[in-house]
Amino acid sequence: MTGREAKSSYVFRYFYLMMAAVMIVAAAVIVGLFFTREVVREAQERANLYNLGSAALATDFGRENQSILDLLDRPAAFSGTGTDAGDAIRSGPDARGILSMLSTILTQLQELQNRYQDPQFVATLDRIAKRLEVVSAAVNEGREEAARDAISGLDLAIRQFYRQHLVAADEAYAKTESAATRALSLLGAVVILVAAAFLVTWTVTRRLRSSMARQEAAEAALAESRDRMHRMQKLEALGLLVGGVAHEFNNLLTAILGQAELMLGKSGGDERLSGGLTEIRRAGQQAAALTRQLLAFSRPQPLDTRVVDLGDLIGEFEGMVRTMIGEDIQLTVECADDLDPVELDPGQMQQVILNLAMNARDAMPEGGQLRITTANRESGRRCVVLTVADSGVGMDEATLSRAFEPFFTTKPMGRGTGLGLSTVHGIITAAKGRIRIDSRPGSGTNVEIELPSSPRPADAITLVPPPLEAVGGSETVLVVEDEDQIRAFLKQGLGGLGYRVLTAADAKSGLEQCRAEHLMIDVIVCDVVMPGVNGVEFLEQARRLQPRAAAILMSGYADDVIQSNSAGEMDVPLVRKPFELFTLARLIRERLEQS
Amino acid sequence: MKANLMDYRNRARTGPLWSLITVVVLSATILACGDGFENGKPGLIRIGVLPDQSRQSLISEYSPLIRYLIETTSLDIELVIPDGYQQLLDDFHSGRLDMANFGGLTFTQAESRSGAEPLIMRDVDLRFTSCFITRSSSDRRSVSQFEGRDFAFGPRLSTSGHLMPRHFLTKAGIDPERFFSSVHYSAGHDETTFWVRDGRVALGVTNCVILGSLFAARQVTENDVRIVETTPAYPNYVWAVQESMRPSVKILLRDAFLALDARNPEHRSLLQHLGAGEYMPARRGDFEDVRIAAATQSSLEASDRK
Numbered sequence: 001m002t003g004r005e006a007k008s009s010y011v012f013r014y015f016y017l018m019m020a021a022v023m024i025v026a027a028a029v030i031v032g033l034f035f036t037r038e039v040v041r042e043a044q045e046r047a048n049l050y051n052l053g054s055a056a057l058a059t060d061f062g063r064e065n066q067s068i069l070d071l072l073d074r075p076a077a078f079s080g081t082g083t084d085a086g087d088a089i090r091s092g093p094d095a096r097g098i099l100s101m102l103s104t105i106l107t108q109l110q111e112l113q114n115r116y117q118d119p120q121f122v123a124t125l126d127r128i129a130k131r132l133e134v135v136s137a138a139v140n141e142g143r144e145e146a147a148r149d150a151i152s153g154l155d156l157a158i159r160q161f162y163r164q165h166l167v168a169a170d171e172a173y174a175k176t177e178s179a180a181t182r183a184l185s186l187l188g189a190v191v192i193l194v195a196a197a198f199l200v201t202w203t204v205t206r207r208l209r210s211s212m213a214r215q216e217a218a219e220a221a222l223a224e225s226r227d228r229m230h231r232m233q234k235l236e237a238l239g240l241l242v243g244g245v246a247h248e249f250n251n252l253l254t255a256i257l258g259q260a261e262l263m264l265g266k267s268g269g270d271e272r273l274s275g276g277l278t279e280i281r282r283a284g285q286q287a288a289a290l291t292r293q294l295l296a297f298s299r300p301q302p303l304d305t306r307v308v309d310l311g312d313l314i315g316e317f318e319g320m321v322r323t324m325i326g327e328d329i330q331l332t333v334e335c336a337d338d339l340d341p342v343e344l345d346p347g348q349m350q351q352v353i354l355n356l357a358m359n360a361r362d363a364m365p366e367g368g369q370l371r372i373t374t375a376n377r378e379s380g381r382r383c384v385v386l387t388v389a390d391s392g393v394g395m396d397e398a399t400l401s402r403a404f405e406p407f408f409t410t411k412p413m414g415r416g417t418g419l420g421l422s423t424v425h426g427i428i429t430a431a432k433g434r435i436r437i438d439s440r441p442g443s444g445t446n447v448e449i450e451l452p453s454s455p456r457p458a459d460a461i462t463l464v465p466p467p468l469e470a471v472g473g474s475e476t477v478l479v480v481e482d483e484d485q486i487r488a489f490l491k492q493g494l495g496g497l498g499y500r501v502l503t504a505a506d507a508k509s510g511l512e513q514c515r516a517e518h519l520m521i522d523v524i525v526c527d528v529v530m531p532g533v534n535g536v537e538f539l540e541q542a543r544r545l546q547p548r549a550a551a552i553l554m555s556g557y558a559d560d561v562i563q564s565n566s567a568g569e570m571d572v573p574l575v576r577k578p579f580e581l582f583t584l585a586r587l588i589r590e591r592l593e594q595s
Numbered sequence: 596m597k598a599n600l601m602d603y604r605n606r607a608r609t610g611p612l613w614s615l616i617t618v619v620v621l622s623a624t625i626l627a628c629g630d631g632f633e634n635g636k637p638g639l640i641r642i643g644v645l646p647d648q649s650r651q652s653l654i655s656e657y658s659p660l661i662r663y664l665i666e667t668t669s670l671d672i673e674l675v676i677p678d679g680y681q682q683l684l685d686d687f688h689s690g691r692l693d694m695a696n697f698g699g700l701t702f703t704q705a706e707s708r709s710g711a712e713p714l715i716m717r718d719v720d721l722r723f724t725s726c727f728i729t730r731s732s733s734d735r736r737s738v739s740q741f742e743g744r745d746f747a748f749g750p751r752l753s754t755s756g757h758l759m760p761r762h763f764l765t766k767a768g769i770d771p772e773r774f775f776s777s778v779h780y781s782a783g784h785d786e787t788t789f790w791v792r793d794g795r796v797a798l799g800v801t802n803c804v805i806l807g808s809l810f811a812a813r814q815v816t817e818n819d820v821r822i823v824e825t826t827p828a829y830p831n832y833v834w835a836v837q838e839s840m841r842p843s844v845k846i847l848l849r850d851a852f853l854a855l856d857a858r859n860p861e862h863r864s865l866l867q868h869l870g871a872g873e874y875m876p877a878r879r880g881d882f883e884d885v886r887i888a889a890a891t892q893s894s895l896e897a898s899d900r901k
Contacts, residue, residue: 119843123850153858156873160853163876170878 015201022197029190036183040176046116047172053112054165060105061128061158065151067098068135072144099136106132109161120168124161131157246291247529250556251483253291253578257284258489261581262496288578305431307343309458310374310384310451311335317350321357321372328367329360335374340453342384348427355424356388356447363392363445382453383433389446395439403437471582471589472497475522479503480510480538481554482530486577490525493581494588507533507541514545521549523588528555528574539572550591552584640844643675643683643695645832650676659865667851670844687711693840694848699723699754699831699885706882711835713877714845715852721875723831725760726803728791731821738769738824744797746775749784753802754831754885756784760800762888763826785809792819800826830881849876 106129113121131154138147260281267274314333322331353372360370368391377385395403399410403421428435432452439445477499481487484505491501502517504510507530514521524542528535539551556577573591575584642664644657653676661674675692677683680701686692688709697705705711727738735741748771749756757780764771771778779796781787784805791799792815803825809815834852836845852874855862866872 120846120849123846124853127854149858153856156856160873160875163878164849164853166880167876167878170880 015204019197019201022194026190026194029186033183033187036179040179040183043172043176043179047169047176049112049116050165050172051169054109054162057105057109057112058158058162058165061102062155064098064102064105065135065155065158068095068139069148069151071095071098072147095139099139102132102135118168121161121164124157124164127157128154128161247556249287249291250577251486253284253288254556255483255485255489257281257288257578258486258493258581260284262489262493265496284578291578305343305345307341307454307456307458308346308349309339309341310349310386311337311339312458313346313349314353314372314374314386316346317353320350321353324354325357325361325370329364330367330369332369332371333373334371336376338376339374340376340382340384341456341458342431342451343454343456344431344451345427348431352424352427352449353388355421359421360388360390360392360445363390363394368392368444376453377450379450383450384453386449386451387446388449389444391444394441394443394445395437396441400437400439471585472499473589473592474498474500475592476500476502476517476520477523477525477588478510478513478517478521478542478549480505480507480524480526480530480535482506482527486527486554489581490584494585497581497585499588506530507535507538510538511541511545514542517546521546523550523552523591525552525554525584525588528553550588550594552587552591554579639671639673640693640848641673641675641691643677643686643692645683645696645698645701646677646679656868659868663855663865664848664851667854668847670847684708687837690837692837694834694836696832696834699829699833699882700752700758700889702833702835703882703886703889705835706879706886710838712838712840712845713833713879713881714836715849715874716830716833716877716881717869717871718873718875719871720830720832721881722828723755723759724803724828725755725763725800725826726806726822727760727798727800727824727826728788728806728820729798729823730791730794731818733797733821735823738764738767738798741798741823742774743776745777745779745795746771747779747781747787747790747796747799749781749787749801751780753784755802756781756787756800758888758892759829759885760826762884762891765891785814788815788820798823827884829884830877833877833882835877 109125109128113125131150134150135147135154138150260277264274264277264281267277314335318331318333325331357370357372364370370391371387371389373387373389375385375387377383395410425435428449428451434450436448436450437445438448477494479487479490479494479501481490481503482505487503487505491503495501502513502521504513510524510526514524524539524546526535526539526542530538533541535553539553543549543551551572553572553574554577555574573587575587642657642661644653646653654674657674661672664670665672675686677686683692683695683697684701684705687695687705694714695705695711697711702711702713706713729735729741748760751757761771764774775798779790781790781799784801787799787801788806788809790796806822810817836848853876855866855871855874857863857866857872
């Protein structure tokens with residue numbers, strides 16, 4: 001964790017450094033461009049002066065030269081003697097004016113030259129100055145030919161000078177142009193550089209972040225699955241423990257209940273004795289119910305499917321639900337009158353309704369309304385719809401989508417196993433039904449369960465069986481049971497009902513009994529879990545010796561499931577411990593009657 | 596191994612710094628370059644000339660100029676006579692020549708290939724012209740009136756006999772191959788003139804200087820041929836230098852040419868020897884027409900070869 005953070009922060013720092021460097025470079029280039037702009041501006045100014053300024057000065061020069069030539073051409077000026085002509089030129093205001101104008105222009109040119117310190121015009125400018133002196137001298141001395149000659153020389157120097165300025169202007173323009181182009185391309189390069197750096201940094205940072213997020217998500221998922229596995233292991237261990245304890249308790253309870261029953265039968269009219277024994281029996285029955293619950297928690301029970309009226313079933317649970325949800329929640333139960341029968345395990349249905357009611361209660365800590373309704377529905381197939389609706393906090397979509405996941409719970413750690421809804425789902429699916437949850441945060445939760453209608457008529461529901469007369473008989477019963485107390489209870493109880501009772505503590509002695517009592521055993525009552533050969537295997541062997549004998553298995557342990565399933569295949573009924581004597585006696589009678 | 600890793604890390608960390616320094620130095624160099632004006636005596640200056648005459652006559656024509664330049668500039672200067680036009684261009688391109696006297700077309704080639712910089716040219720070089728001529732008996736007064744007639748250029752590779760006349764015709768909207776009924780190329784400017792005189796073509800174009808010399812030699816008379824039109828002036832010869840030449844040396848050489856003054860007797864004989872009245876600074880812009888004409892010509896030749 002820390003390693004990854006260190007790595008990523010190093011990478012980020014590196015990129016931030018790069019970005020900073022790019023920004024500094026960009027700033028430097030922009031400052032540089034500012035100065036370049038200054039240089040370009042100056043060069044442009046110089047170019048303009050070379051081009052326009054010097055052109056104007058050259059034109060002035062040319063015009064003044066022409067004026068002097070005009071002066072020289074004036075016939076009057078040179079009509080007289082040389083001296084007169086010289087006087088005329090010298091005394092003429094024009095000649096002096098023009099010459100002084102020429103020297104003014106020359107001074108301007110020299111100033112222009114000084115201003116830019118450009119060495120390339122020095123020689124030409126000197127030549128112009130020298131030739132102007134020659135012109136001046138010739139004019140002042142009145143030497144007409146020399147003056148003309150000097151002026152043509154001056155003209156040449158000026159034309160050269162002018163062209164030279166044009167060349168310089170060309171160069172300056174080209175320089176400003178190339179500098180501007182360079183500056184522009186540099187600026188473009190910097191813009192591209194900055195943009196590319198930004199893009200790269202942005203992309204890499206984003207990728208890095210998303211990959212880090214992915215890694216974090218994966219780690220979270222791993223932690224969650226580890227957590228889930230941990231919880232599962234805990235539950236498994238707990239289930240194992242609870243199953244073992246329940247098994248032991250069931251054996252003990254069978255003995256307690258059996259003995260209490262036997263003594264109740266023998267109590268005669270002694271009310272004090274029978275009152276105490278009834279209390280013992282009630283306490284034993286309550287303890288038996290408790291162990292059943294413990295077993296239900298530890299492992300799913302084999303399906304005890306019956307055809308029932310759902311309305312009746314709910315009527316049976318209503319009191320329990322009401323007690324569980326408390327007084328703050330108002331419970332409404334609405335059941336349709338002509339409800340179709342459905343096939344299900346009433347015990348499991350109880351689990352479903354209690355689970356849903358518990359969830360509803362937890363969703364309404366401040367109280368509210370819980371509605372349980374049933375109705376027939378025709379949607380492709382005929383079915384019965386059970387709705388459990390609460391006015392609680394509801395669920396968001398993320399929670400809703402995971403609601404059926406095993407071990408997914410919104411309840412605080414330690415409260416709730418996260419198994420409730422998944423168990424419900426499993427039960428409903430096993431019963432070929434469908435379950436749907438509608439919920440939105442703040443607007444309650446609506447659970448809808450669809451169960452297929454059964455064509456068979458409903459059985460009467462007897463969660464608490466009515467007290468029955470213990471039915472007796474005179475046939476021979478072999479009891480194979482490793483628990484001494486239960487064996488003793490059965491020998492006493494069944495013997496009391498008139499049966500001839502043989503007992504065996506394990507399979508081996510049981511088989512010996514079978515061999516000894518050739519074809520004389522009518523019923524074999526056998527425990528499923530025994531040391532060595534188990535009940536199912538024992539029955540297979542015993543039936544070879546006693547093919548006529550009916551068989552009944554007894555079980556007090558969740559792990560007997562497999563054995564009891566194979567017992568079901570063998571068409572052997574299973575009695576779950578703890579049982580009361582008359583239950584077993586009735587079953588024995590049934591089996592005897594059938595055979 | 597550990598030390599290597601450390602080195603690598605250090606390098607990676609200083610990477611941005613180095614790139615920053617590099618870019619700053621680079622931009623400073625770019626901004627600063629080109630303004631240097633070095634001092635100190637340059638090495639030998641080698642000057643090449645266009646080999647349009649025999650070696651001996653070239654040496655005798657240019658030797659006085661070289662002597663004058665050495666005297667005036669105090670530079671070490673050497674005259675180089677190449678074996679041909681291509682040799683001149685190659686030597687200039689490879690840097691074996693510091694300065695060269697090019698024709699109009701060869702200058703534009705040297706300019707595009709090696710960045711030759713025009714320095715100085717004769718007054719006559721600035722105003723070269725070509726003359727469109729016809730028989731004196733013809734009553735047509737302009738080239739545009741010769742539509743559908745026979746026409747003759749000078750040699751294909753001649754600047755004044757073909758390149759520039761074609762350029763100015765095209766500029767005036769005349770495509771010779773479409774405008775005239777037939778277009779011929781002569782072997783020389785004199786031949787073009789004779790073709791016109793003999794009536795083999797109705798119109799021809801020739802070097803005005805050579806035409807003048809033909810008139811002077813009475814090989815043709817005003818009764819035979821008459822000038823119909825003259826092309827605008829175009830530059831034809833130029834002294835060019837390497838662009839990389841020191842500015843101080845460029846100025847020295849140019850000023851030496853500019854200082855030539857016909858009123859100075861020594862200078863006058865040198866100028867006459869070189870066929871110049873005076874020298875003028877040369878501009879790149881002077882060669883715009885030649886450049887366009889050369890580009891058109893080369894693209895035409897390229898399409899002809901296809």
